[in-house]
Amino acid sequence: MSIELASYGIKNSKINYQLSPEELTEKMVELGQGEITSSGAVNMLTGEFTGRSPKDRFIVKDDITAENVWWDRNINIPFDSDKFDALYDKVVEHLSNREIYVRDAFACADDSYKTKIRAITE
Incomplete structure (x- = not known):
């Protein structure tokens, strides 16, 4: 099965x-991003950085989120929508013309709350 990502702005990529x-x-x-251990488990080679920084959670502050998010500058850091748009364009440009990986999945097992998720990564 193949998919098209032009609606995201991603073009000419080899999609897995x-x-x-x-x-x-x-x-x-x-x-060369990881290895199989002697027990058969996957060992990812993450390099120097092994986790998410606790101060890198940014949420676009707009009409939808302004009154619905707990704005604590150490947890939920507000991000301007213009900056988000510029970052999005930069990411789309980076992902275009590359080999990328796409996974369509769902969050939440309860059908009442189930949300579709599309993860796109290099």
Whole structure:
């Protein structure tokens, strides 16, 4: 199955869509991003940085979020929509003309709250 990402602005990329865990593991090893341990587990090579910085959670502050988010500059940091648009354009340009990975999934098992998620990464 193939998909088109032009609606996001991403063009001319080689898209790996909905790869199985086995296919992702094969790619990881092929690209030198990780290894298979003697027990068969996957060991990702993350380098110097191994986790998310606690002060890197930015939320666009707009008419929808202004009154619905707890704005604490150490947890939920407000981000201007113009800056978001510029960042989005930069990410789209970066992902275009590259080999990328796309996964469509859902968050929440309860159908009343289930949300579609599309993850796009390099």
